[in-house]
Amino acid sequence: MPSAEFGEQLVSLLPRMRRFARSLTRDPADADDLCQTTIERALKSWLQWQGGTRLDAWVFRIMRNIWIDEARARTRRKQTFAPEEDGAHIGDAGAAAVEAHAELGNVERAMARLPADQREAVMLVLVEGFAYREAADILGCPMGTLTSRLVRGREALMRDLGELR
Amino acid sequence: MTVSAEQIAAFVDDELDPAARARVAEAALRDPDLAARIAAERALRDALRAHFAPEATAPVPEAWIATIRSASSDNTVVSLSAARAARSRAWLGAAIAASLVIGVAIGAQLHRPGLVTAAPGGLVASGALAHALDTQLASASTDAPIRILGTFRRQRGDLCRVFAGADASGIACHGGSRWQLEQVRPGIRPDSGTYRQAGSADADLMAAAQAMAAGDPLDAGEERAAQQHGWR
Numbered sequence: 001m002p003s004a005e006f007g008e009q010l011v012s013l014l015p016r017m018r019r020f021a022r023s024l025t026r027d028p029a030d031a032d033d034l035c036q037t038t039i040e041r042a043l044k045s046w047l048q049w050q051g052g053t054r055l056d057a058w059v060f061r062i063m064r065n066i067w068i069d070e071a072r073a074r075t076r077r078k079q080t081f082a083p084e085e086d087g088a089h090i091g092d093a094g095a096a097a098v099e100a101h102a103e104l105g106n107v108e109r110a111m112a113r114l115p116a117d118q119r120e121a122v123m124l125v126l127v128e129g130f131a132y133r134e135a136a137d138i139l140g141c142p143m144g145t146l147t148s149r150l151v152r153g154r155e156a157l158m159r160d161l162g163e164l165r
Numbered sequence: 166m167t168v169s170a171e172q173i174a175a176f177v178d179d180e181l182d183p184a185a186r187a188r189v190a191e192a193a194l195r196d197p198d199l200a201a202r203i204a205a206e207r208a209l210r211d212a213l214r215a216h217f218a219p220e221a222t223a224p225v226p227e228a229w230i231a232t233i234r235s236a237s238s239d240n241t242v243v244s245l246s247a248a249r250a251a252r253s254r255a256w257l258g259a260a261i262a263a264s265l266v267i268g269v270a271i272g273a274q275l276h277r278p279g280l281v282t283a284a285p286g287g288l289v290a291s292g293a294l295a296h297a298l299d300t301q302l303a304s305a306s307t308d309a310p311i312r313i314l315g316t317f318r319r320q321r322g323d324l325c326r327v328f329a330g331a332d333a334s335g336i337a338c339h340g341g342s343r344w345q346l347e348q349v350r351p352g353i354r355p356d357s358g359t360y361r362q363a364g365s366a367d368a369d370l371m372a373a374a375q376a377m378a379a380g381d382p383l384d385a386g387e388e389r390a391a392q393q394h395g396w397r
Contacts, residue, residue, distance in 0.1 A: 001236070001237070001238050001348060001373075002236060002237040002238065003237060003238050004237045004238050006237060007233045007234055007236065007237025007238075008237075010233050011229075011230050011233050011234070014225040014229055014230070015220060015221050015222060015223055015224075015225055016220075016221050018220065018223075018225055019217060019220040019221060022220070032226070035225075035229065036229065036232075039229055039232055039233060040232075041287070043232075043233065043236045043237075044287045044345075044347070045287040045288070047287075047288060047349065048283055048287070048288070065285070105216065107212060107213060107216040108216070111213075122213070123217075125178060126178075126209070126210045126213045126214070127213050127214060127217045131180065132175075132178070132180050147171050147174065147175070148171070150174055151170045151171055151174050154174060154206065154209060155170070157209055157213075158205060158206075158209055161209065161212065
């Protein structure tokens with residue numbers, strides 16, 4: 001059974017979990033479903049968390065894996081073709097919907113236009129502040145893959161958000 | 166010196182070692198374009214952080230917090246004692262039976278490495294433990310190396326079994342194809358000598374089981390029927 005300390009740490013992560021879930025799913029309702037599933041999974045698998053390592057990285061990895069599985073299942077249900085490699089472009093279906101909301105800020109729109117693999121790399125490193133090594137572990141990819149996604153994501157964002165220059 | 170896009174990013178993200186960092190900083194002093202690029206990268210990061218910052222402190226659904234707190238141990242102590250107070254006759258009987266078990270600890274050693282396996286969704290039973298959960302009936306397993314103390318159905322409908330062995334004890338629930346470990350506790354070891362002194366540890370496990378259960382534990386007939394249906 002998870003310790004009270006584990007529980008309280010998890011509680012303190014909830015807002016960031018929700019933020020990451022929204023960036024993965026691009027849909028608030030899906031994001032909340034994803035959070036709930038992640039909470040259940042984390043409580044069930046708490047023994048696998050190595051005390052002394054970052055709980056946030058561990059929880060984010062669980063969340064991201066659940067989402068990849070879920071997005072794959074959805075893709076199969078819809079019987080549409082999607083590249084299977086690495087889940088790179090899965091989960092982008094919401095991007096068009098997000099862009100349709102005119103009231104969204106520039107940053108939100110620019111993020112929505114990024115391919116999923118670049119968006120998650122940008123979220124983890126630039127917004128969440130994970131080190132490259134930690135972000136690569138969360139995404140289950142080599143460091144080189146992470147840095148190239150990061151560079152491409154940044155370039156696309158800077159093109160979109162030209163006024164920052 | 167030419168500075169790659171990766172190096173600029175790593176510079177802004179503070180991922181360069183001190184020597185490489187100094188080289189980029191020095192290059193930026195001589196190259197206004199590079200300096201502007203670094204400034205733009207910094208501005209991008211600041212803009213993203215500022216944009217997403219409010220979400221990091223926004224309130225989340227109370228239900229999530231309640232789920233976590235009720236599943237972590239402090240509150241469980243409270244709910245367990247409440248559960249004990251409300252213990253039904255059948256559970257009381259099962260707990261007493263468990264605490265009275267004095268089985269001869271026969272020599273069959275458990276296969277230590279194989280009892281529990283980490284799977285993507287959590288811990289699952291394997292080896293001798295999976296075998297015991299699949300095949301042993303609580304009504305007939307007092308001198309087996311792994312004892313099955315009881316079988317019950319959880320609120321969500323799946324079947325769970327309480328087990329106790331020298332290396333591990335706990336509660337496992339049948340997740341379709343395998344036994345997902347919901348609770349893992351230290352093994353309940355036979356005292357020095359040949360008789361088990363397992364009473365209070367067993368009773369604790371049964372109390373935890375009762376807290377999870379939707380109703381009474383299965384009786385011998387129901388347990389046999391559940392086994393014939395593949396523990397579904």
